[in-house]
Amino acid sequence: MEAIVAVYSDWGIGSDGTQPVVLKADRAHFREVTAGAAVIVGRKTMEDFPGGRPLKGRHNIVVTRQALEIEGAEVVHSTEEALAAAARQARCLVIGGASVYRQFFPYLDCVHITKIDLAPASDSFFPDLDTLDGWVCAEQEEWQEEDGLRYCFCTYRKNI
Numbered sequence: 001m002e003a004i005v006a007v008y009s010d011w012g013i014g015s016d017g018t019q020p021v022v023l024k025a026d027r028a029h030f031r032e033v034t035a036g037a038a039v040i041v042g043r044k045t046m047e048d049f050p051g052g053r054p055l056k057g058r059h060n061i062v063v064t065r066q067a068l069e070i071e072g073a074e075v076v077h078s079t080e081e082a083l084a085a086a087a088r089q090a091r092c093l094v095i096g097g098a099s100v101y102r103q104f105f106p107y108l109d110c111v112h113i114t115k116i117d118l119a120p121a122s123d124s125f126f127p128d129l130d131t132l133d134g135w136v137c138a139e140q141e142e143w144q145e146e147d148g149l150r151y152c153f154c155t156y157r158k159n160i
């Protein structure tokens, strides 16, 4: 299974339930990589989306322990249920947040990472795949700049 995440230079991914720095180019990249696919998303991250709604143009699998009905989403209540729902889809990406990345990490074999060359204070982190055994950076695009901020798109793969 794949995941997509934007990380700061300390592999921080967010603070107080949101991403302190967001790049337009990263948003566009996210839309391109996830278009037409299924996504697994935690209830808190979904609430941080525009309007607090599921993403359009993707099959949203929302993980929650609550008895919720969410228009435009398939609601699941455990990791196992999410994995079963993902197995019914042609392609599925884990899109966060922190607790969801953590729980689904063992099932990942490919992670699309946007590296952002800045380290605002984060309270959530993604595993540092540059130092974690078993992962390699398979592709890395050129570093680019948006409003003076450097960023780079990378693809990491589990080295099996």
Ligand SMILES: NC(=O)c1ccc[n+]([C@@H]2O[C@H](COP(=O)([O-])OP(=O)(O)OC[C@H]3O[C@@H](n4cnc5c(N)ncnc54)[C@H](OP(=O)(O)O)[C@@H]3O)[C@@H](O)[C@H]2O)c1
Pocket (backbone or CB within 6 Å): 004, 005, 006, 007, 012, 013, 014, 015, 016, 017, 018, 019, 041, 042, 043, 044, 045, 046, 048, 063, 064, 065, 066, 076, 077, 078, 079, 095, 096, 097, 098, 099, 100, 101, 103, 124
């Ligand atoms: N940098 C990035 O690319 C990126 C992407 C996404 C998110 N983020 C960041 O991640 C942070 C949010 O992460 P988070 O950990 O607080 O929230 P989260 O993972 O988005 O959502 C947590 C919620 O998901 C549900 N959940 C999680 N595991 C479950 C399980 N096994 N079974 C049933 N429900 C489960 C629970 O919902 P209920 O409470 O409803 O039961 C839980 O409270 C924010 O800072 C956000 O900005 C960063």
